[in-house]
Amino acid sequence: MNAERSAAQAGRVPGREAVADLAQWVGIASVSCDPDRADDVRRSARWLADAFRRAGIPRAELWETEGLPAVYGCRPAADPDAPVLLVYSHHDVHAADPSAWRVTPPFSPLRHGGRLYGRGASDAKGQVMCHLWALSEHLAERCAPAPAVTVKYLVEGEEEIGSVHLAELLSQHAEELGADVVMVSDSMLWSLDEPTVCGVVRGSVTASLTVRGARRDIHSGAVSGAASNAAFELCRMSLTC
Numbered sequence: 001m002n003a004e005r006s007a008a009q010a011g012r013v014p015g016r017e018a019v020a021d022l023a024q025w026v027g028i029a030s031v032s033c034d035p036d037r038a039d040d041v042r043r044s045a046r047w048l049a050d051a052f053r054r055a056g057i058p059r060a061e062l063w064e065t066e067g068l069p070a071v072y073g074c075r076p077a078a079d080p081d082a083p084v085l086l087v088y089s090h091h092d093v094h095a096a097d098p099s100a101w102r103v104t105p106p107f108s109p110l111r112h113g114g115r116l117y118g119r120g121a122s123d124a125k126g127q128v129m130c131h132l133w134a135l136s137e138h139l140a141e142r143c144a145p146a147p148a149v150t151v152k153y154l155v156e157g158e159e160e161i162g163s164v165h166l167a168e169l170l171s172q173h174a175e176e177l178g179a180d181v182v183m184v185s186d187s188m189l190w191s192l193d194e195p196t197v198c199g200v201v202r203g204s205v206t207a208s209l210t211v212r213g214a215r216r217d218i219h220s221g222a223v224s225g226a227a228s229n230a231a232f233e234l235c236r237m238s239l240t241c
Helices: 002-010 015-026 035-054 125-142 166-172 230-240
Strands: 059-063 070-075 084-090 110-112 115-117 150-156 181-184
Touching: 015 035, 015 115, 015 125, 035 059, 035 070, 035 125, 084 125, 125 150, 150 166
Parallel strands: 084 150, 084 181
Antiparallel strands: 059 070, 070 150, 110 115
């Protein structure tokens, strides 16, 4: 909440109104892994596109996929040759077990003890809103209608289910998404007292490995020394990786 306090003190971004906006968005159960929540994910995308427009972003669009929609926004710099920053994030959330939420139900956001509790508040709707607030602060500091660099946003709706249509989306919109720097806005707040910059993140790769051995049972005493054993070969591979 330090960012909220500083913004409120500066008199430019109303802290309480900003958090109320975030709470409204968190209240949309945009659970991408649940087909019954697909309409909620679309409602979340529409909400964000409207938030972009309210923040003065002239180009705010829903990008449909064969699955769930992403949201694109672009606030160009006055100089067409200025560098371009692309902010990537997501507006879908994990499913939640209401019985595990002791402070408030997951989609009934509650501000309590200086924090906002609700599914998606920190993964990653809060981060997206922080970027909008930061852009507003930047424009106010410059006393200018345009940012120093062109700022683009790509906020997808399928990150929690493996970004199944992201590659296709990037291919279809390669020109609009061209950028000099990409900021992945999907990390955690390290400390309430210190600003944090995350320089590196690790991804994950899912793969299937098949090891084939003999097609039929062979005698362990007669030919076991010469014939490869699938379990043994898997162990040897793991030791050499």
